[in-house]
Amino acid sequence: MKFKRTERIGAIVKILSDNPNKIYTLSYFTNRFNAAKSTISEDLLVVKSVFEKLHLGKVITISGAAGGVKYIPKTSKQENAEFLMELCNRIKDEGRILSGGFLYLIDLIYDPGTVSKIGKIFASNIDYTDADYVVTMETKGIPMALMTANAMNLPLVIIRKDIKVSEGPTLSMTYVSGNSGKLESMSLPRKALKPDSKVIIIDDFMRGGGTIKGMIDLMKEFSAEVIGIGVFISTMKPEEKMVEDYISLIQLDVQGNEIIVEPNRDILADTEPEEDTEDMYI
Amino acid sequence: MKFKRTERIGAIVKILSDNPNKIYTLSYFTNRFNAAKSTISEDLLVVKSVFEKLHLGKVITISGAAGGVKYIPKTSKQENAEFLMELCNRIKDEGRILSGGFLYLIDLIYDPGTVSKIGKIFASNIDYTDADYVVTMETKGIPMALMTANAMNLPLVIIRKDIKVSEGPTLSMTYVSGNSGKLESMSLPRKALKPDSKVIIIDDFMRGGGTIKGMIDLMKEFSAEVIGIGVFISTMKPEEKMVEDYISLIQLDVQGNEIIVEPNRDILADTEPEEDTEDMYI
Structure with a gap:
């Protein structure tokens, strides 16, 4: 033809x-x-x-x-700003406040168009040159982690909360949720990661950082190194998180009936990621 | 410019x-x-x-x-055939057999490129003209359901197994897993679906069909109608499933160390889906 x-x-x-x-x-x-x-x-x-x-x-x-x-x-500064401002405006709706100061967000974080853009923003702001996998923990972070993995052309790995999962020999671990202070469990099949992998962690929400800290610890058990962390929303309080070196797209605080929400200014800066190859014409 | x-x-x-x-x-x-x-x-x-x-x-x-x-x-007959045959060949690997006759498949069903194609095949073979949502149940079906929702330009709804989910008022239900015969639970926030919605159900695996049957029953509680069902892999046994009118992309039987796996021939047929609009030039 x-x-x-x-x-x-x-x-x-x-x-x-x-x-x-x-x-x-x-x-x-x-x-x-x-x-x-x-x-x-x-x-x-x-x-x-x-x-x-x-x-x-x-x-x-x-x-x-x-x-x-x-x-x-790669997303542009202007596109990021417009998209994140629009998301912030949608998050601000008082009708989203659930008991316990939680927010109803699944209409946003399960929407294919929205998570597709979130994935591209993560791919534009996290250096994944050496990464082997994108890792997330079920359930709500899966859609945006998949779209991030898609933009980065990396396989996705999903950590399960259920320790009864039948996927062959599985490594299970307990961790302390930074939010509730409760002991929770996470597990991952032995086969899920090649030894000595480098991974990017993506999750939808971070309060204290206990879950992400647990994921980092689990990665150590697999001899894997975490080389980048992206969370969609992080809370303004507590200011001190259990992890460092993460990027979050949106910062949030809920005080009674008031929702304070703003885009992360660093993400709106038009930084050029490093490139491992020469940018030349054929 | x-x-x-x-x-x-x-x-x-x-x-x-x-x-x-x-x-x-x-x-x-x-x-x-x-x-x-x-x-x-x-x-x-x-x-x-x-x-x-x-x-x-x-x-x-x-x-x-x-x-x-x-x-x-819309995917072509030839593309579907090549893609599904290649997937079948990868599934046939004896190293995938886990105890209990299960197969290790998460390297395939979490791979962004693979689930993106699966999503397009579902969108090419299920009529979603009137659909409002794509619905799946956590966890393993989420990546392919998201990519199906993306191809159909529909929001994704994820049914949770956990009944403690804090997403506001939630409707929970028990169902009998066709596979184990055990009583399992599923739950969905009240807000997740508009009343009188039409939905497409997507899942990764169907043995007896108990889980999908449970999802159909849950949809009834939301006054929602299931207008299409797509599963990635269905087992050849039992022949009689608890649901009718589904399409599956791959059929599977595991007998000891032998994996019998073949693409669904209906999917390889080049059927033209009905269109609600005239196919004309501007």
Whole structure:
């Protein structure tokens, strides 16, 4: 089948966009579109400019034998600001307050469009160059962790609370929930992580940080290193958390009927993440 | 900012592809790209042909006041066949057999790329025209249910096993697991579904069908109607399930050390789903 130039460009955008962080060789495109290398190289220049002009991320070229092009999703400062401000406004609704100062948020954190954007923001603000997995704990963090894993092109690992899970030999651990002070349990099948892995932890909510601290401890039992932590909402109190070096997108405080909620200003800063490859044209 | 024709086309592909089943007006594109209506209409013809030539789904035009264009993801017969055959080959590995005849599958069903394709196959084979939600039960079905919800542009609802969940007034129910014959519980916050909703149920695994039957019963308590059921893997035995009218992508039987696994032939048939709108150009 023959493709016109405009069709090839549309198709390359679609393929790269659907498969973030996956390397495609020039030959893949020359075969798929029955076109010369020089033609595809020109197409890729246009594709690159589409992503940059729309602030949708970068298409970069990796040289060498295993080289090719890949799409790195990246959100812009302005897009982050608009999206997080809109989310904050939706969270502010008094009708969301549940007894115990909790907030009803599952309409937001289970919404595919919302978690897809959250995943891209995490991928834009956490360095996952060396990461092997995205790790989360069931249940409410799973949708945003999956979308983060998708943007980072990493497998997702879900820690279970249930210790009766039948997934072969399983490592279980107890931890103290920073919130309730209660003893809780978490478990993960032995097979879930390769030894000496590097992982990114993603979760929906952090109050004291006890759960994330527990996840870090569990990772040690798997000889895995936590190289990045992202939480969607962190509470302003307690100020002192049980973990350091995390990023949170939104900060929250609930005082009676008043909900104080604001985006994390660091996330709105337009920082360029480090890149492991040269940003050059083919 | 001015865009070249090739850039506009790449950009439109990206926007539609990232937001399946969301309607974009012609004005949205004329404003975003600072271009005339006639120009955008021509671009959309090319975009339409990109999706069709690559068998990635359809871009259709909805006429009327609330009209515009939207992208409907649809997988092709050939793509389904290749993907499901490859999955079957990976599932066949004897090393996956756990005690009790269970299979270790979480490396597959937590993989973003895999569940993204599964979601598109469900969206291609279940009629969700009138659906309001995708519903699943924690935990292992969540990733594929989220990606199905994403492809269908519907919110996701997650039924919890834990009855202590603090999400406001919650409806809890017991059901008999078809597999173990044990009494299990499921619960869902009152707020999770609007009254008189229509829902699609997605789950990862079905043996007897007791869990899905329980979900259908829970939906009745919310005055919701189940209009479609998709399961990733169903077992060949028992042949008689507690639910009817479901589609499963893969059929499985484990006999000692032998894993019999095959794709569902119905899914590989190239059926055209019904459309609620005319398939015409702008």
